[in-house]
Amino acid sequence: MASTCEVRSLKWVMAIFLMALVGGARAVSICNIDSAQLNECRPAVTGNSPKPPTKKCCDVVHQANLPCLCNYKSAFPAFGINPALAMALPKKCGMNTPRECHVV
Numbered sequence: 001m002a003s004t005c006e007v008r009s010l011k012w013v014m015a016i017f018l019m020a021l022v023g024g025a026r027a028v029s030i031c032n033i034d035s036a037q038l039n040e041c042r043p044a045v046t047g048n049s050p051k052p053p054t055k056k057c058c059d060v061v062h063q064a065n066l067p068c069l070c071n072y073k074s075a076f077p078a079f080g081i082n083p084a085l086a087m088a089l090p091k092k093c094g095m096n097t098p099r100e101c102h103v104v
Helices: 004-022 035-045 055-063 066-070 073-079 083-092
Strands: none
Touching: 035 055, 035 083, 055 083, 073 083
């Protein structure tokens, strides 16, 4: 079971992602990337027929602190992001997939 601190942290991250995706908020840095940069990968992690990640998306993935970002994978569905597709991005971008990014 998640601790109170983990639940509170997850709620803050979800709020940050929601503000960034709505577009009215300024970019917020999380896990070494600006929340606004997350939209570069949106076509690769949403929908029934996702597109391959673009070079810009892979640039974002390369600069991100993946173990940090992957710790929030349980929140992704709330933003229309398929966790399995998101966790596959490192490999699709030529990187090793961190342990935290494996979908169980």
